[in-house]
Amino acid sequence: MTVLRTIGLTKKFGDFAALDGVNIEVGEGEVYGFIGPNGSGKSTTLRILLGILKATEGRAEIFGKDSWKDAVEIHKRVAYVPGDVNLWPNLTGGEVIDLFIKLRGGNNLERRQELIRKFDLDPTKKCRTYSKGNRQKVALIAALSSDVDLYILDEPTSGLDPLMERVFQEYVIEAKKQGKSILLSSHILSEVEKLCDKVAIIREGRIIETGTLKELRHLTGTILLVETREPIPALEGFKGVSGIQQKGQALSFQVDAGEVDQVIRYVSQFGVTRIESSPPTLEELFMRHYEGTDQAVESGAGGES
Amino acid sequence: MARHLFDGTGTLMRFVLRRDRLRLPIWLVSFAAISAIIALAFVGLYQNAEERQAMAETMRNPAMTAMVGPGYGLDNYTVGAMTAHEMLLMTAVVVGLMSILLVTRHTRTDEEDGRIEMIRSLPVGRLSNLLSILLVLIGANIVLALLTAFSLTVLGIESMDFEGSLVYGSALGASGMIFAGVAAVCAQLSPNSRNTLGLSIAVLLFAYMIRAIGDVTNEALSWISPLNWILRSEAYVNNYWWPILITVAGALVLMVLALYLNSIRDLGSGFLPSRPGKGKASKSLLSPFGLALRLQRTGLIAWGAGILLIGASYGSVLGDLESFFEDIDLMQQMIAQAEGFSLTEQFIPVLMAVMAILGTIPVLMAILKLKTEEKNGRLEHILSRAVSRNRLMGSYLAMAIVTGFIMLSLAALGLGLVGNAMMEEQLPLGMFYSAGLAYLPAMLAMIGVAMLLIGWAPNAASMVWLYLAFSFFVIYLGGLFQFPEWVAKLTPYGYVSEIPIEEIDFLNAGILIVVAAVLMMIGMIGFNRRDIGR
Numbered sequence: 059m060t061v062l063r064t065i066g067l068t069k070k071f072g073d074f075a076a077l078d079g080v081n082i083e084v085g086e087g088e089v090y091g092f093i094g095p096n097g098s099g100k101s102t103t104l105r106i107l108l109g110i111l112k113a114t115e116g117r118a119e120i121f122g123k124d125s126w127k128d129a130v131e132i133h134k135r136v137a138y139v140p141g142d143v144n145l146w147p148n149l150t151g152g153e154v155i156d157l158f159i160k161l162r163g164g165n166n167l168e169r170r171q172e173l174i175r176k177f178d179l180d181p182t183k184k185c186r187t188y189s190k191g192n193r194q195k196v197a198l199i200a201a202l203s204s205d206v207d208l209y210i211l212d213e214p215t216s217g218l219d220p221l222m223e224r225v226f227q228e229y230v231i232e233a234k235k236q237g238k239s240i241l242l243s244s245h246i247l248s249e250v251e252k253l254c255d256k257v258a259i260i261r262e263g264r265i266i267e268t269g270t271l272k273e274l275r276h277l278t279g280t281i282l283l284v285e286t287r288e289p290i291p292a293l294e295g296f297k298g299v300s301g302i303q304q305k306g307q308a309l310s311f312q313v314d315a316g317e318v319d320q321v322i323r324y325v326s327q328f329g330v331t332r333i334e335s336s337p338p339t340l341e342e343l344f345m346r347h348y349e350g351t352d353q354a355v356e357s358g359a360g361g362e363s
Numbered sequence: 364m365a366r367h368l369f370d371g372t373g374t375l376m377r378f379v380l381r382r383d384r385l386r387l388p389i390w391l392v393s394f395a396a397i398s399a400i401i402a403l404a405f406v407g408l409y410q411n412a413e414e415r416q417a418m419a420e421t422m423r424n425p426a427m428t429a430m431v432g433p434g435y436g437l438d439n440y441t442v443g444a445m446t447a448h449e450m451l452l453m454t455a456v457v458v459g460l461m462s463i464l465l466v467t468r469h470t471r472t473d474e475e476d477g478r479i480e481m482i483r484s485l486p487v488g489r490l491s492n493l494l495s496i497l498l499v500l501i502g503a504n505i506v507l508a509l510l511t512a513f514s515l516t517v518l519g520i521e522s523m524d525f526e527g528s529l530v531y532g533s534a535l536g537a538s539g540m541i542f543a544g545v546a547a548v549c550a551q552l553s554p555n556s557r558n559t560l561g562l563s564i565a566v567l568l569f570a571y572m573i574r575a576i577g578d579v580t581n582e583a584l585s586w587i588s589p590l591n592w593i594l595r596s597e598a599y600v601n602n603y604w605w606p607i608l609i610t611v612a613g614a615l616v617l618m619v620l621a622l623y624l625n626s627i628r629d630l631g632s633g634f635l636p637s638r639p640g641k642g643k644a645s646k647s648l649l650s651p652f653g654l655a656l657r658l659q660r661t662g663l664i665a666w667g668a669g670i671l672l673i674g675a676s677y678g679s680v681l682g683d684l685e686s687f688f689e690d691i692d693l694m695q696q697m698i699a700q701a702e703g704f705s706l707t708e709q710f711i712p713v714l715m716a717v718m719a720i721l722g723t724i725p726v727l728m729a730i731l732k733l734k735t736e737e738k739n740g741r742l743e744h745i746l747s748r749a750v751s752r753n754r755l756m757g758s759y760l761a762m763a764i765v766t767g768f769i770m771l772s773l774a775a776l777g778l779g780l781v782g783n784a785m786m787e788e789q790l791p792l793g794m795f796y797s798a799g800l801a802y803l804p805a806m807l808a809m810i811g812v813a814m815l816l817i818g819w820a821p822n823a824a825s826m827v828w829l830y831l832a833f834s835f836f837v838i839y840l841g842g843l844f845q846f847p848e849w850v851a852k853l854t855p856y857g858y859v860s861e862i863p864i865e866e867i868d869f870l871n872a873g874i875l876i877v878v879a880a881v882l883m884m885i886g887m888i889g890f891n892r893r894d895i896g897r
Contacts (some may be wrong), residue, residue, distance in 0.1 A: 105743075108743075108746070108747045108897075109746070110743055110746055110747065110894070110895045111895070111896065112743075112892070112893070112894055128750070129746070130749050130750065130751045131748075133747060133749045134749045136747070138743075138747040138748075140740070140743050140744070140747070143743050144739050144740040144742060145741070145744075146654075146658060146741065146841045147475075147555065147557075148557070148658070149640075149641075149648075149657070150428065150619050150640035150641055150642065152640075152641060152642040152643050152644065153640070153641060153643070153648055154643035154644075155644075156643055156644035156648070156649060157644055157648055157649055157653075157654060158744060158748065159651075160644075160649040160650070161649075161651070161745060161748040161749065161750055162748045162749050163749055181642040182639045182640055182641065182642045183640070184640055187477070188661075197744075210747075343866060353723070
């Protein structure tokens with residue numbers, strides 16, 4: 059079942075198109091990773107989904123309702139952590155958490171205490187004294203103590219230390235087990251790789267790749283590590299081969315999905331002594347999309363496949 | 364060792380000037396221009412010595428003394444004496460406010476936002492930032508003095524010679540310097556920029572109030588206030604320099620004290636303690652209105668106390684006003700109109716109008732807080748939860764209305780209670796109260812204008828302050844300048860019934876309320892339709 063969906067979402071600020079036809083779809087019980095560099099339109103998309111910004115064109119729906127018109131109704135079942143958490147300098151962390159929980163409706167005191175303990179936050183301090191990480195904890199505690207069906211998290215761990223990052227990941231996994239959906243925008247690719255079922259890569263306001271990690275890897279191809287008796291000539295120019303690196307005696311390179319057969323045939327002529335293959339990491343996928351501009355493919359592997 | 368404390372001061376001074384390259388000239392030129400315009404207006408309004416002398420007689424009453432300071436040169440009330448007497452105090456207060464705003468902006472605000480930390484990590488002395496802003500302020504106030512002196516001299520008004528103008532300008536500059544010193548000390552004492560601003564403005568208001576009370580009751584009391592010092596310069600009449608020198612010396616002492624305090628405190632800390640807060644929110648906080656109230660509670664209390672004090676101090680002179688005019692039959696006939704109202708009664712609506720416009724400041728602050736919250740990225744937290752935009756804006760609207768109601772009530776009660784205690788013949792308290800609340804519809808209209816701007820032109824929302832300043836100018840100085848009737852009708856305050864000398868005009872009040880409601884509604888529609896952002 060679809061929990062969240064955008065169709066042809068476009069947002070213009072004056073002449074500048076921040077989003078240009080963004081389609082994403084998050085199903086029930088799914089953790090959906092939303093990755094892209096700074097200024098690519100991640101936060102704009104999330105803000106439209108929350109009815110804070112109005113889309114210029116296209117539709118944004120959560121629970122099948124319009125995210126602009128039915129914002130209040132939707133928000134009763136959504137928890138959000140903004141990317142840049144600004145709090146009221148003269149309120150304490152504890153007061154802000156209580157306010158946030160109350161404004162959504164619901165009041166789970168036990169869970170609030172547990173989260174404050176786990177995230178190691180001093181709730182009696184005024185927000186003006188909090189570091190970025192502590193402000194983020196306030197927003198996370200408020201979000202995670204609410205019993206909602208969808209979490210929208212905008213780079214929630216960018217200020218947290220590794221220990222707190224792990225606490226956060228445990229809660230995400232727990233929420234997923236309970237059948238809740240999570241839209242997670244992140245920079246930390248290892249985190250996305252660990253948590254997410256599906257990934258969308260956005261760049262300059264356009265989604266350039268979506269699908270499960272498996273699909274993306276398949277599309278992108280395989281990383282081969284080959285050691286041969288004789289040097290392999292003219293590999294640089296070979297069709298479908300990229301990212302060649304010398305690793306000790308061996309060569310490591312990436313092979314496009316459709317070209318594996320051809321490449322193996324070619325390489326085998328030079329006396330293979332060792333061959334290893336591995337799927338590309340998300341980081342390699344990501345880098346590929348951001349470095350090789352022209353290679354960016356509009357993927358056919360959409361959200362539902 | 365010690366000289367390293369001030370390394371890089373010159374560079375930082377240029378940096379301050381660069382950041383304020385528009386702000387500072389606008390302030391300075393405005394003061395010079397307004398002083399000149401008012402002097403010219405006096406020339407035009409009072410054609411001859413007799414007319415000025417008549418004005419001088421009205422200045423001999425305690426209410427005027429409380430408002431603008433003790434009269435001097437009243438026996439020969441020249442245009443120069445008139446300008447200096449009636450304008451110096453008010454202008455000096457605003458010059459003081461300028462200094463406070465500039466010092467706070469460059470000290471505690473920069474510190475709170477982490478910019479001082481960046482500066483301090485560079486090879487720059489520990490006290491260089493404070494010293495640089497103080498030096499800029501000293502320079503700016505000297506320029507202010509010269510500019511004002513020059514612009515008043517070139518008007519070529521007979522009674523306004525260069526020396527007198529220089530004393531007048533210097534009195535303003537000295538006021539600016541001493542409040543720069545006050546703000547610099549407050550910046551060291553307070554733990555943050557908000558408290559710095561609050562504390563400094565409290566000192567400024569206290570200086571005004573204590574002088575008003577002192578001038579009317581016991582002159583010794585006035586000497587606590589630096590605003591009294593500069594008034595003693597008696598520009599264009601006696602041209603005393605010593606009060607200005609005392610004020611400048613006082614300013615320098617405060618600045619040295621601020622530098623010393625800055626040298627012994629840690630970055631980001633203050634001398635006034637900050638206590639740990641509550642771990643849990645009280646029930647009253649847990650709604651958008653509760654939050655709006657909580658965020659503005661301190662300001663509301665401070666403004667409430669201030670307006671009560673102003674009401675009370677105006678009230679304290681009502682009694683004297685009566686007895687003062689009892690002795691002078693001629694005056695009574697000249698001022699009192701044929702309608703049979705006493706001078707006191709005629710004075711009440713004038714005082715109420717001034718207090719209502721002052722009281723509108725916290726009201727507009729309450730509604731504009733919504734815009735500040737948006738700019739600081741905090742509305743996102745509220746709107747991403749189950750809170751509609753109508754409810755959010757409605758909460759700030761309610762906060763503004765409550766604030767307005769409290770301000771008018773306190774002003775009226777302060778004036779009425781203290782006034783009745785001072786007067787032999789008492790006036791009904793209910794009359795005072797309705798004279799005050801008569802201004803509520805006008806306040807609602809101002810809120811409506813603010814909401815319209817927030818909804819449709821959020822970046823221009825602060826324009827409503829200009830409208831308020833215009834209203835103040837028209838209502839407060841309108842009588843002085845004898846503007847035509849229709850000018851007063853350009854502001855909502857011009858439609859308010861002048862109780863007790865007029866009956867309540869329910870039709871006018873009703874129209875104001877309807878206009879206010881329409882503006883509010885349009886504003887709310889705009890707020891519902893637009894992006895929420897920075």
